Amino acid sequence: MFTRFSLRDYNFKLLITVIIAMICGVVMINSADSSFTPKQTIGIGLGVIIMIFVSLLNYDFVCRFYRVFFIINAVILLSVIFFGVEVNYAKRWIMIGGSGGIQFQPSEFSKILMILFTATFLDKLKEDNKINTLKGLCLFVLLIGLSLALIAVEPDLSTTLCLAMVLVTMLYLSGLSYKIIGIALLVFVPLAGSFLWYIQRPNQHLLRDYQVNRILQFIYPGQYGSDYTQQNNSVMAIGSGQLTGKGLNTSTIATVKDANFISEQQTDFIFSVIGEELGFVGSVIIIAILLLIVLQCIHVARNAKDTKGMLIAAGMGCLIAYQTFINVGVATGVIPNTGLPLPFISYGLSSLISISIGIGVVLNVSMQKTSY
Structure with missing residues (x-):
């Protein structure tokens, strides 16, 4: 159940970097709205x-329960x-203990x-040589499609x-044929x-x-403009920070944050606080x-002892990379407005605890490294 290891095998680089990211997050959340600081610190x-x-x-022991994970x-x-x-x-949260209880996002x-x-x-599937078979791919699509549909x-x-991007990337890394990828692209583009x-x-x-409005606002900003203001204000906040920013906890009406031009800035638009107060x-x-x-995470994946460990580490790396790109892209107006937290930085205990669990598994994979 537990892995035997020596301290020299423990990936302190990853652990310390994650903790630094978490500390940076609580500092920025405190600057955005200090009322959220105590909960995030506990988190x-x-x-x-x-x-x-x-x-x-x-992780071999943990992954024995993969069917249980699917059911849960x-x-x-x-x-x-x-x-x-x-x-x-939107129904995305469950309240435990009634009003005033613990709220988490499944x-x-x-x-x-x-x-x-x-x-x-x-x-x-790879062990059974079914990755590139119709049966294997259909089963994969059916199983992940169920979870994606519920979300x-x-x-x-x-x-x-x-999540779909992460899981499809994992499918590619498991050895998906380029012929199948080409066929999928030919179908996807017209769709x-x-x-x-x-x-x-x-x-x-x-x-x-x-x-629909958010997508059309991005494609035709002049025609569908009213709700696009949130992103425009975020871009303005980031730009106003210039090279070195206005400083942490700046409390003047000259800041987008304190003028309340962006709602819930401590969550999906935390990068606008970073840009305004810390600058470029x-x-x-x-x-x-x-x-x-x-x-x-990529380094751990490259040195994992088996396909399973490689896919776990690569999947977590993709999750952090894709979420970061989407969050920063929304805050800078590069992609349509959509709500995803910036990993380790945005306020949200569900996001923080869940991604900590994922990084914990990656740390275990790194302790069992054998050239893959």
Whole structure:
């Protein structure tokens, strides 16, 4: 159950880099809204303890329960549909203990559960030489499609797309044939065009109105402009920080933060606080810290002892990389407005604890490294 190791085998580089990212996060959250600082600080302490504990568990032992992970994932996602708390037309949270209790977001834990499940499932498909068979691919699509569909109906389109990208990348890394990839691209491109055409039709049934508006705002900002203001204000905040920023905890009406031009800035738009208060230099440093974590995950994947360990580490690296790109892309107006936390930085205990569990498993993979 537990992995025997010596201290020299422990990946302190990854552990310390993650803790530094968490500390940077609580500093920026405190600057955005200090009322959230105590909870996030407790979350960091709890996250580090959980991360170290999980890192001592043998990932081979953990992955034996991959079927259980799939069932748990389905149960918690279904519980959101039936018992979830609705906020801004979306049911993404479950409240434990009634009003004033603990609120958590199951889709955040779903990311980790699905990475562990998919890594083990693909490892078994590869052992049976079924990765590039119709039966194997159909089973893969069916199983991950179920979880993605449950997240999509909350609705949480951003998490659905991000997790889909991670799992598809894991499928590619497991040894997917380039012939199949080429066929998939030939099918995907016209489907994407048809999707954009269809969502602009009256009475379309694929997306909610606000989701369609966000996409159309990005494509036609002059025609669909009202809700695009949030991103415009974020870009203005980042630009106003210039090279070195206005300084932490700046409390003047001259700041976008204190003028309340961006709502819930401590979560999805935390990068606007970073850009405004730390400037270009601070923004680059934060991105560099997250990049180091991703590179460490890739290094662990390259040196993993088996396919399963490689896919777990690569999946976690992809999750952090994709979420960072989406969060920063939204804050800078590069992609349409959608809600995803900046890993380790944004406020949110569900995100912090779940990703700590994932990094804990990666740390265990790194302790069992044998040239893959």
